[in-house]
Amino acid sequence: MTPEIARLVGGMLAGDKPSLARLISLAEDDSPHFPEILEMLRPRLGKSYCVGITGPPGAGKSTLIDRLVAVIRSRGLSVGIILVDPSSPVSGGAVLGDRVRMQRHYLDEGVFIRSMATRGSQGGLSGGVQAAVSLLAASGRDIIIIETVGVGQTELGISGIADVVVLLLVPESGDDIQAMKAGIVEIADIIVVNKADREGAERLAEQLKAAVAPGRTKAVPQVITAQAINDIGIEALYRAIEKRRKGR
Amino acid sequence: MRDKKVRVLLAKPGLDGHDRGLKVLARGLRDAGMEVIYLGLRLTPEQIAQAALEEDVDVVGLSCLSGAHMVLFPKTVGLIKEKGGGDILFIGGGIIPGKDIPGLEAAGIAMVFGPGTPIGEITGFMKERVRRRGVDNQD
Numbered sequence: 382m383t384p385e386i387a388r389l390v391g392g393m394l395a396g397d398k399p400s401l402a403r404l405i406s407l408a409e410d411d412s413p414h415f416p417e418i419l420e421m422l423r424p425r426l427g428k429s430y431c432v433g434i435t436g437p438p439g440a441g442k443s444t445l446i447d448r449l450v451a452v453i454r455s456r457g458l459s460v461g462i463i464l465v466d467p468s469s470p471v472s473g474g475a476v477l478g479d480r481v482r483m484q485r486h487y488l489d490e491g492v493f494i495r496s497m498a499t500r501g502s503q504g505g506l507s508g509g510v511q512a513a514v515s516l517l518a519a520s521g522r523d524i525i526i527i528e529t530v531g532v533g534q535t536e537l538g539i540s541g542i543a544d545v546v547v548l549l550l551v552p553e554s555g556d557d558i559q560a561m562k563a564g565i566v567e568i569a570d571i572i573v574v575n576k577a578d579r580e581g582a583e584r585l586a587e588q589l590k591a592a593v594a595p596g597r598t599k600a601v602p603q604v605i606t607a608q609a610i611n612d613i614g615i616e617a618l619y620r621a622i623e624k625r626r627k628g629r
Numbered sequence: 630m631r632d633k634k635v636r637v638l639l640a641k642p643g644l645d646g647h648d649r650g651l652k653v654l655a656r657g658l659r660d661a662g663m664e665v666i667y668l669g670l671r672l673t674p675e676q677i678a679q680a681a682l683e684e685d686v687d688v689v690g691l692s693c694l695s696g697a698h699m700v701l702f703p704k705t706v707g708l709i710k711e712k713g714g715g716d717i718l719f720i721g722g723g724i725i726p727g728k729d730i731p732g733l734e735a736a737g738i739a740m741v742f743g744p745g746t747p748i749g750e751i752t753g754f755m756k757e758r759v760r761r762r763g764v765d766n767q768d
């Protein structure tokens with residue numbers, strides 16, 4: 382352990398955000414120091430609850446997180462948020478834009494937001510996500526939220542990291558429901574039909590309740606309709622998450 | 630180790646409502662292999678500073694078309710430095726009269742790029758300065 386890293390870990394544990402931010406960068410860059418850092422933090426892990434939010438591009442994931450964070454904060458719990466967007470396969474660069482929807486939380490001491498690019502890893506996540514979750518947990522965040530990139534069927538990485546997986550769909554997703562059954566729907570603990578201000582949300586919710594039950598190994602997911610943009614359904618989602626957090 | 634990427638935060642402090650130019654720059658930087666945290670518009674210096682620190686960026690790019698750059702740029706830079714982001718590279722853009730540039734440089738803005746600057750010029754400057762910073766950090 383270099384003195385610099387010891388200083389960063391000490392700073393992070395004392396609540397210093399720049400130290401936490403720099404450690405997350407080391408995790409993202411897969412620094413050779415990282416295993417040692419994790420070993421040191423191990424006794425502090427296990428208290429946070431990790432919520433994965435996944436769903437097709439534009440379903441309203443970032444908007445929903447913004448609203449959900451307001452509810453979580455009103456209960457006095459602290460939050461860490463990891464927002465994952467895809468890297469360009471051509472240049473390796475990325476535009477990470479999810480944060481734009483969460484501006485009102487920037488100055489809240491109880492909220493830490495970090496954007497990450499996938500950097501070529503599969504599964505709708507970035508290679509550094511697991512390590513970043515550990516750092517946020519060690520820094521004492523009560524709830525950690527991960528937004529994955531818009532998923533297809535094969536991108537199921539979130540289920541290995543999150544304690545609860547929330548799948549966001551929109552009324553138009555109904556057309557793909559047969560195809561979805563085989564994939565991401567199977568790993569969801571909670572399904573939110575967002576944009577319920579549009580035609581077809583109730584129908585999709587009913588379809589989902591009927592479709593996801595047979596032959597499932599996991600418990601049947603709870604289905605909630607919501608309008609993230611109008612702050613509707615967010616309390617119900619919070620309660621569904623909280624029930625699982627308390628019951629673990 | 631995975632590749633270290635240059636991370637850049639782009640933001641518009643203040644009240645002007647145009648971010649098309651900044652979005653074009655964001656895509657240009659992405660195409661040059663950088664990771665751009667796009668923060669959007671109508672932000673306070675405090676909000677930008679907090680985001681820059683949480684995102685641990687190498688570069689902060691500020692753009693302003695409203696004429697308030699002489700207040701908003703120095704304030705943002707000052708807050709970030711004060712909170713521990715002293716090694717971040719700052720660049721400015723937007724509509725900035727030449728007479729204001731020395732004052733902005735004195736406040737810590739390394740370079741001001743006017744409208745229509747080729748993106749290659751901006752990425753070239755950033756890569757050179759960030760690389761130097763990396764080398765400086767090693768000793």
Ligand SMILES: Nc1nc2c(ncn2[C@@H]2O[C@H](COP(=O)(O)OP(=O)(O)OP(=O)(O)O)[C@@H](O)[C@H]2O)c(=O)[nH]1
Nearest residue numbers: 437438439440441442443444531575576608609610
């Ligand atoms: N009509 C309607 N629009 C919504 C609702 N929730 C979010 N939106 C809009 O949907 C668009 C996409 O929202 P985001 O929150 O960026 O969606 P996202 O899933 O995070 O998108 P990506 O990260 O790009 O995959 C925005 O224009 C939102 O305003 C809703 O309940 N109803």
Ligand SMILES: [Mg+2]
Nearest residue numbers: 442443479528
């Ligand atoms: Mg998003």
